[in-house]
Amino acid sequence: xxxxxxxxxxxxxxxxxxxxxxxxxxxxxxxxxxxxxxxxxxxxxxxxxxxxxxxxxxxxxxxxxxxxxxxxxxxxxxxxxxxxxxxxxxxxxxxxxxxxxxxxxxxxxxxxxxxxxxxxxxxxxxxxxxxxxxxxxxxxxxxxxxxxxxxxxxxxxxxxxxxxxxxxxxxxxxxxxxxxxxxxxxxxxxxxxxxxxxxxxxxxxxxxxxxxxxxxxxxxxxxxxxxxxxxxxxxxxxxxxxxxxxxxxxxxxxxxxxxxxxxxxxxxxxxxxxxxxxxxxxxxxxxxxxxxxxxxxxxxxxxxxxxxxxxxxxxxxxxxxxxxxxxxxxxxxxxxxxxxxxxxxxxxxxxxxxxxxxxxxxxxxxxxxxxxxxxxxxxxxxxxxxx
Amino acid sequence: xxxxxxxxxxxxxxxxxxxxxxxxxxxxxxxxxxxxxxxxxxxxxxxxxxxxxxxxxxxxxxxxxxxxxxxxxxxxxxxxxxxxxxxxxxxxxxxxxxxxxxxxxxxxxxxxxxxxxxxxxxxxxxxxxxxxxxxxxxxxx
Ligand SMILES: [Zn+2]
Numbered sequence: 001x002x003x004x005x006x007x008x009x010x011x012x013x014x015x016x017x018x019x020x021x022x023x024x025x026x027x028x029x030x031x032x033x034x035x036x037x038x039x040x041x042x043x044x045x046x047x048x049x050x051x052x053x054x055x056x057x058x059x060x061x062x063x064x065x066x067x068x069x070x071x072x073x074x075x076x077x078x079x080x081x082x083x084x085x086x087x088x089x090x091x092x093x094x095x096x097x098x099x100x101x102x103x104x105x106x107x108x109x110x111x112x113x114x115x116x117x118x119x120x121x122x123x124x125x126x127x128x129x130x131x132x133x134x135x136x137x138x139x140x141x142x143x144x145x146x147x148x149x150x151x152x153x154x155x156x157x158x159x160x161x162x163x164x165x166x167x168x169x170x171x172x173x174x175x176x177x178x179x180x181x182x183x184x185x186x187x188x189x190x191x192x193x194x195x196x197x198x199x200x201x202x203x204x205x206x207x208x209x210x211x212x213x214x215x216x217x218x219x220x221x222x223x224x225x226x227x228x229x230x231x232x233x234x235x236x237x238x239x240x241x242x243x244x245x246x247x248x249x250x251x252x253x254x255x256x257x258x259x260x261x262x263x264x265x266x267x268x269x270x271x272x273x274x275x276x277x278x279x280x281x282x283x284x285x286x287x288x289x290x291x292x293x294x295x296x297x298x299x300x301x302x303x304x305x306x307x308x309x310x311x312x313x314x315x316x317x318x319x320x321x322x323x324x325x326x327x328x329x330x331x332x333x334x335x336x337x338x339x340x341x342x343x344x345x346x347x348x349x350x351x352x353x354x355x356x357x358x359x360x361x362x363x364x365x366x367x368x369x370x371x372x373x374x375x376x377x378x379x380x381x382x383x384x385x386x387x
Numbered sequence: 388x389x390x391x392x393x394x395x396x397x398x399x400x401x402x403x404x405x406x407x408x409x410x411x412x413x414x415x416x417x418x419x420x421x422x423x424x425x426x427x428x429x430x431x432x433x434x435x436x437x438x439x440x441x442x443x444x445x446x447x448x449x450x451x452x453x454x455x456x457x458x459x460x461x462x463x464x465x466x467x468x469x470x471x472x473x474x475x476x477x478x479x480x481x482x483x484x485x486x487x488x489x490x491x492x493x494x495x496x497x498x499x500x501x502x503x504x505x506x507x508x509x510x511x512x513x514x515x516x517x518x519x520x521x522x523x524x525x526x527x528x
Binding site for chain 2: 119133134136137138139140141142143144145146148152153154156157160202203204205206207208251254255256257261
């Protein structure tokens with residue numbers, strides 16, 4: 001059992017930017033975030049003996065060489081796209097709980113705006129397309145080439161079966177934007193969004209409009225995990241990993257033929273994580289939900305058990321997921337309004353909330369928080385954290 | 388000039404392995420799916436084994452080419468240069484009478500008329516020397 005055996009002890013982020021770009025290499029931006037996380041923990045880079053890089057943006061060998069980690073004992077990459085950081089958080093917890101490593105770094109970052117865009121890598125790099133040859137042979141020729149198009153097919157079916165509305169998708173975008181007004185680091189700080197503006201934004205791939213889509217960003221983020229025992233001696237109050245799990249939809253490499261079209265990785269992972277943690281969704285004070293697009297928030301809230309399948313649209317309405325609502329979601333503004341840094345910032349923000357370091361957007365008396373990841377064709381990961 | 392044309396060439400399936408067999412049937416004017424010889428279930432996309440009974444025995448069984456729209460999206464802003472001139476266009480998931488679902492495209496139908504449950508029929512369309520894609524259109528009857 002993994003419960004409370006491991007802690008997040010360090011977090012770090014770079015500034016987020018779009019134009020004119022970070023001016024850093026993809027490795028450089030990740031190293032800046034990694035150093036910040038290691039410093040936050042009160043560690044020296046050489047003490048890191050485990051590294052779990054995000055898929056396709058860096059190798060553990062390079063991180064270890066740059067950071068002077070001459071005693072690297074554990075390295076792996078979880079190939080789950082945006083679900084990788086939280087799945088890596090679980091792998092890091094397993095490693096430190098079992099003694100395989102002492103201090104594990106989970107870094108990530110990219111020049112997601114000024115460098116290669118996802119729309120390019122998802123169509124041109126067979127290693128970056130979920131499904132690989134299946135997408136090449138059976139999706140791309142038909143013009144299904146990019147994530148908003150894959151996920152739009154899921155959103156449209158949900159709207160048909162459960163009556164989920166465009167305004168409910170808009171409520172997600174608006175909630176994230178409201179939270180970003182409380183976060184000076186967010187790209188959309190100082191740029192509030194109304195429902196009228198949301199509905200007037202140009203259609204990308206229906207039902208997704210421009211403001212349903214996350215912000216391709218240049219930026220990096222990282223966190224450090226160690227055992228509960230070692231965490232006591234470090235600089236910051238530890239954040240305990242109560243439960244963590246990761247799973248995939250079935251089949252994971254093909255969207256259309258799924259026997260249960262709405263079942264995603266989180267459908268399996270969330271019950272496992274809550275069981276491990278010994279708490280229920282209603283015990284949770286906030287959730288950082290991977291929000292690559294608005295509907296994915298609704299679907300994950302349902303499949304994680306915060307509401308029943310089909311009720312996610314009503315759940316997000318009327319401020320339900322805003323600060324002060326029944327479950328504040330993405331208090332930093334999320335991928336939609338803070339920055340898309342591969343979901344690592346969701347972990348960083350959860351830690352800030354549980355340390356009481358979230359400034360104007362602090363959830364009062366936050367004790368238990370959830371963070372999720374979503375990647376590829378619906379892979380899912382979840383961690384339940386406590387202070 | 389050639390490089391520019393190559394950049395904007397539409398992506399095509401690789402005509403190797405099981406996908407190659409699938410598309411060679413399309414080039415002969417037939418949509419066929421694998422049908423398990425042991426349990427009789429159809430499957431798509433092509434796989435080596437039947438996920439229901441683990442059988443490795445199958446035949447390419449001809450599809451009725453009839454089905455209905457299971458889900459759809461209207462791509463207004465194409466995110467791949469090769470599809471810039473197609474926009475708006477409509478990737479759809481079609482559920483065929485055989486029970487399989489496939490990603491395709493509905494042609495000859497305005498986005499405002501697309502609807503889940505709409506009956507559609509196969510229209511094989513040549514897109515290169517060797518490749519015919521199984522598109523669909525609204526059923527005539
Ligand atoms: Zn079978």
